[in-house]
Every structure is written in C-alpha cells, then in structure tokens.
Amino acid sequence: MNILVVYDSKTGNTEKMAKAVAKGAQETGAKIVLKRAENVKNQDFEDADGILMGSPTYFGQMSAKLKHIIDDSIGVHTRLTGKVGGAFTSSGGTATGPAGMRRTW
Numbered sequence: 783m784n785i786l787v788v789y790d791s792k793t794g795n796t797e798k799m800a801k802a803v804a805k806g807a808q809e810t811g812a813k814i815v816l817k818r819a820e821n822v823k824n825q826d827f828e829d830a831d832g833i834l835m836g837s838p839t840y841f842g843q844m845s846a847k848l849k850h851i852i853d854d855s856i857g858v859h860t861r862l863t864g865k866v867g868g869a870f871t872s873s874g875g876t877a878t879g880p881a882g883m884r885r886t887w
C-alpha cells in the first residue's frame with residue numbers, strides 16, 4: 783500500500799500535521815511518500831493507493847499552491863478512480879473565511 787501525503791505550509795503548522803499523519807500511516811505498514819505541494823508530480827498521484835492532502839486555511843479555503851496541484855492533476859484524474867483520499871488543515875481560529883476574519887483577525 784502506497785500513501786502519498788502532500789501538503790503546503792508557510793509557517794510550519796500544516797507541515798507538523800503532515801509529518802504526524804505520515805507517521806500514523808507508516809505505523810499501519812504502508813509505504814509513505816511525504817512531499818510539499820511544489821514537489822509533487824502527477825506521477826506521484828498515479829503511484830499512490832491513498833492520497834492525503836494538507837493545507838493551511840487561507841480565507842476559508844485551501845491555499846493556492848494546493849489548489850494548483852489539484853488543477854494540474856486534470857491530465858490523470860480519470861486514472862485516480864478507486865483511490866482513497868483524505869484531507870487536513872490548520873487554521874488560525876475557529877471561524878474561517880471573510881465573515882470570520884472580522885472576529886479572528
């Protein structure tokens with residue numbers, strides 16, 4: 783079982799989560815590939831049986847770097863059918879997005 787853990791992180795919070803996620807997945811006996819978003823190639827998605835993606839919350843959404851690799855995966859997305867996926871995020875507050883910014887920032 784091959785698991786790809788891909789993440790974006792500027793100040794390290796999501797990176798810490800990605801490493802914890804990778805460690806947990808490794809404990810199941812899976813082979814782990816841990817990569818920052820900018821280092822991921824479509825081949826990495828194809829090679830994985832499971833794909834876990836982590837992003838900081840930016841204005842209530844995923845970061846542009848993570849969205850970019852998802853958009854770039856259009857060339858292989860028909861070959862990703864049947865794979866298992868998961869996602870995680872770190873944020874600065876309990877409220878997110880433009881409405882929450884008034885309270886959290």
Ligand SMILES: Cc1cc2nc3c(=O)[nH]c(=O)nc-3n(C[C@H](O)[C@H](O)[C@H](O)COP(=O)(O)O)c2cc1C
Binds near residue numbers: 791841843876
């Ligand atoms: C451009 C930008 C937008 C953000 N937007 C939100 C937001 O909408 N809600 C929130 O709770 N935190 C927001 N944050 C805080 C980050 O989500 C939080 O600090 C996160 O843990 C950063 O992850 P990182 O350390 O992996 O970069 C924002 C931070 C930045 C830089």
